[in-house]
Amino acid sequence: MVVVIEGKKVASTVIERVKDAANELSRTSGVKAGLAVVIVGDDPASHAYVGAKSRMAKECGFASVQHTLSSETTQEELLELVGTLNQDPSIHGILVQLPLPKHLKSEPVIQSILPEKDVDGLNVVNAGKLAIGDVKTGLVSCTPAGAMVFVRQTHGEDLSGLHAVVVGRSNLFGKPMAQLLLNANATVTIAHSRTRDLSAVCRTADILVVAVGRPQMVRYDWVKPGATVIDVGINRITSPERGEGKSRLVGDVAFEECSETAAVITPVPGGVGPMTIAMLMANTIIAAYRLTGAIAPSF
Numbered sequence: 001m002v003v004v005i006e007g008k009k010v011a012s013t014v015i016e017r018v019k020d021a022a023n024e025l026s027r028t029s030g031v032k033a034g035l036a037v038v039i040v041g042d043d044p045a046s047h048a049y050v051g052a053k054s055r056m057a058k059e060c061g062f063a064s065v066q067h068t069l070s071s072e073t074t075q076e077e078l079l080e081l082v083g084t085l086n087q088d089p090s091i092h093g094i095l096v097q098l099p100l101p102k103h104l105k106s107e108p109v110i111q112s113i114l115p116e117k118d119v120d121g122l123n124v125v126n127a128g129k130l131a132i133g134d135v136k137t138g139l140v141s142c143t144p145a146g147a148m149v150f151v152r153q154t155h156g157e158d159l160s161g162l163h164a165v166v167v168g169r170s171n172l173f174g175k176p177m178a179q180l181l182l183n184a185n186a187t188v189t190i191a192h193s194r195t196r197d198l199s200a201v202c203r204t205a206d207i208l209v210v211a212v213g214r215p216q217m218v219r220y221d222w223v224k225p226g227a228t229v230i231d232v233g234i235n236r237i238t239s240p241e242r243g244e245g246k247s248r249l250v251g252d253v254a255f256e257e258c259s260e261t262a263a264v265i266t267p268v269p270g271g272v273g274p275m276t277i278a279m280l281m282a283n284t285i286i287a288a289y290r291l292t293g294a295i296a297p298s299f
Helices: 007-029 044-059 075-087 106-112 124-131 142-155 174-183 198-202 273-292
Strands: 034-040 063-069 093-096 163-167 187-191 207-210 228-231 235-238 247-250
Touching: 007 044, 007 142, 007 273, 034 044, 034 075, 044 063, 044 273, 063 075, 075 093, 075 106, 093 106, 093 273, 124 174, 142 174, 142 207, 142 228, 142 273, 163 174, 163 198, 174 187, 174 207, 187 198
Parallel strands: 034 063, 034 093, 163 187, 163 207, 207 228
Antiparallel strands: 235 247
16 A cells, blocks of 8 residues: 655644744744745746745744745845845845746845845855765755655665655755765765666666656656655646646656555645745755754754
8 A cells, every 4th residue: 555645744843843943942042933924026936936925934933024026036146135135134044036037047045045044045155064974064956855854764864775766866856865965874876868768778777766857757657566655746737627627736657557566655735835845944944053053963
């Protein structure tokens, strides 16, 4: 019988621990964790994401500050705002919502955020710290950090003897996910669109993590019996059975058929997705503790 991981349930336990940590920081040092979210332009999806993040920050007891900038904002103006937030001692975490309008370059903006306030975990300093196994002073990108919570929940802290296959090599997810698994002593293979006989590689995985953006690409016969399958993809496909013009969300894994062979699997939606915001909150409270000089909690 396959175990379906309930992302919302796991995320709620992380959020409760964040709330406890925020209360403890306030009680012992008088510091209220501060999260600044910057959004440029009027993209509806981005505003929905930012609204959810801001609401969760307030629920966690953070000082939540949102900077909404017009789509005409220049690169210099955006960098100036980030610089101001970097110097603000009441702000412990800075998040610039991506994607930015086309006339703006995101990479210089992300790299301008102080690594210790980079709660998205995208600064090259944090990526480098992860690469050398330093999770004590670095901040880990939220989505792989959330997926790793599922892996640890299933297999424990030490993955010695287990083979993990990560399908996808992006800087945002694939590479940091592989590094997290490697740091936990798994034997790791990074596969991608150029991998020869991808299905055969996937079948060797005790832990299969998929993040490629191809709807239901991973089929039943790609999954090793008893494997743990973490589906990070989110794709919208047409769903005529729901009515004309209707659609639905699916992952990169064919959930129903792969549930027949996997031992543990995440659904889409409701799997990794809820963990991303939860780990953003976790990174913010970790950053607040460190910047206050206190020993940070782990999640």
